[in-house]
Amino acid sequence: MLFFTQCFGAVLDLIHLRFQHYKAKRVFSAAGQLVCVVNPTHSLKYAPTRCAVAQTSTEQGSLPPCHHHEAVHDPQLVPCTCPLFSCPWEGHLEVVVSHLRQTHRINILQGAEIVFLATDMHLPAPTDWIIMHSCLGHQFLLVLRKQEKYKGHPQFFATMMLIGTQTQADNFTYRLELNRNQRRLKWEATPRSVLECVDSIISDGDCLVLNTSLAQLFADNGSLAIGIAITTSKVHNSEAEI
Helix, strand or coil: CHHHHHHHHHHHHHHHHHHHHHHHHHHHHCCCCECCCEECCCCCCCCCCCHHHHHHHHHHHCCCCCCCCCCCCCEEEEEECCCCCCCCEEEHHHHHHHHHHHHHCCCCEEECEEEEEEECCCCCCCCEEEEEEEEEEEEEEEEEEEEEECCCCCEEEEEEEEEECHHHHHCEEEEEEEECCEEEEEEECCECCCCCHHHHHHHHHCCCCEHHHHHHHHHHHHHCEEEEEEEEECCCCCEECC
16 A cells, blocks of 8 residues: 555646646747746755855854864865755866756756746745756856845745856856736846855845745746846846846
């Protein structure tokens, strides 16, 4: 009985995923866009991380004490860029993509324009939806986070980061677009580098921000479809328009 119950549950999950993917393809196939269904993951990163420690130390105007027995940190190494976990991994930028795919099982989708379909928006904060986007010879990391900036008032934050330096990121422009029920909302900006913390990007408000009621206007049965397009650009301005 236990075996058949588990198998039946897995089959239902697969049917649900297929149904979500079919709905998204039916809506966006006319535009020739690839669709990726992204399931939510409850964030486990809210334990103290090196990013949080460094930020706190900077705010206090002092750095953590240096112990002579500690190894010298290689400035060319970057910490894990996955915002979901307090991952101790460090490595060079060239192997960040391999680490995210192999260790954190983050999917990668190729194409100039794709649709990011986030499911189960009703789940409590903090929750993250993450995918990698490969285009124009580079890899980008899209993060959608449900988080409470103010107690009892969850918001959705969406941002695109280049897996590279900020100098490289300045060569691109990304666009996030929501379009449903004769409503359209678009955010366009220069991506930030994964060398920065997602927390700081959200704190700065340099991303697409949706409150719960606004997100519901664009949701479909608990799923939020975000169209993504990346172009090469030297323009460093950003705008949000409805």
